[in-house]
Amino acid sequence: xxxxxxxxxxxxxxxxxxxxxxEADGVKQKMMDHILEKHLPEKEMSDEDIEDIASRIEILxxxxxxxxxx
Numbered sequence: 679x680x681x682x683x684x685x686x687x688x689x690x691x692x693x694x695x696x697x698x699x700x701e702a703d704g705v706k707q708k709m710m711d712h713i714l715e716k717h718l719p720e721k722e723m724s725d726e727d728i729e730d731i732a733s734r735i736e737i738l739x740x741x742x743x744x745x746x747x748x
């Protein structure tokens with residue numbers, strides 16, 4: 679199971695994207711869609727910020743269970 683929380687990425691938000699290990703790309707896409715829809719309008723994020731978030735999502739999903747826990 680892959681889980682990523684918006685809070686793992688520094689947002690004050692309870693959204694979570696989940697899926698099986700085989701669906702890791704889908705989990706990342708769900709989270710990116712959420713961030714672009716909900717957080718991009720409220721925060722001034724540059725393209726670099728978006729790329730950094732996508733990179734952090736990749737790192738978190740690559741860890742053990744994908745929940746961000748070390």
